[in-house]
Amino acid sequence: MKLFLIIFAGLILEVCVWIGVGDLVGSMWYVFFWFMAAFFIGLNLIRKYSSGLMPQMQQMQMGQMSGDPALASNLPKILAGFFLMIPGLISDVIAVLMLIPAVQKAFQAGMMKIMMKRQQAMMEKMMGGMMGDMGGMGGAQGQNPFADMMRQMQEMQNQQSGRGDSTIIDGEAREVTPDAKKIEFKDVNPK
Template identity: 75%
Template sequence: MKLALIVLATLVLEVFVWIGVGDLVGSMWYVFFWFIAAFFIGLNMIRKYSAGLMPQMQQMQMGQMGADPSLTGNLPKIIAGFLFIVPGLITDVLALLILIPGVQNALKGAMMKVMMKRQQSMMDQMMGGMMGDMGNPQGGNPFADMMRQMQEMQNQQNSGGRRDSSIIDGEAREVRPEAKKIEMKDVNK
């Protein structure tokens, strides 16, 4: 409900700003043509900076990869492009502000905090479910056994029963490849 009110208030404010700037400039057509130009500027920015964005974001959310500088550098520009696409002078001013490097750095920091908090809550939720199933090996969590093993290994390392991580346990056997001889056939026969 609050979001709907915010969107409605923003739309009304955008219309009033549009009318005010149109009166100030002398014609509403100039404002309209600015909206057309801003739309194509935003579309171009989104196309330019969003190449390969979704796979990188999915990997970051899953914790498989750290914050890629190209991703964190391009995300504010993509948001600015989206704001240019939305018709309105207020959103265009916000887009221009986002393009300022200091504002981009602040936005990057805020986005990384949100991303890390989201990733941490996802891990806490997964860990909480696993910890709840510790007494019940038949529980519904498929990762409970794996988490239990990881915790046992961590406890062994912390308690002084250190294992050398450079040792690989396994068997070795000698493999002798059979040498096959290539027969030359006479093609002139």
């Protein structure tokens, strides 16, 4: 509801600015032509900087790739293109501000911080669910499908060590004779 009110207030403010600027320059046609030009400029910005964006963002979200500098530098430009495509003078001013390098650096830092927090929260949720269900309920009751498996692995480890100390590794040693028969690889493609 709060977001709807913010969007509605922004829309009313944009219309008021349109009317004010149209009266100031003498014709609403100039404002209309500016909106058309800004739309195509924004569309070109998005096309130019968004190639390969989705696979990179999915890899970052999955934790497979740390912050790619090309992605981080292109995100503010893509967002500026989106703001230029929205018909409105306030959104165009925001877009022009986002094209300033200092603002881009601040935006990049903020976005990377948000992505890292989100990734950390996802990991904590996953690990918290695994460790939290060990007390009794099991995986069927919890939200994490791996909790049952983690509980079983922890129980097996406790049984093997005897005392419940997970720092002790139990095993046996045996001697290996150096004369043992070795597997030889033969060339498949004779020359």
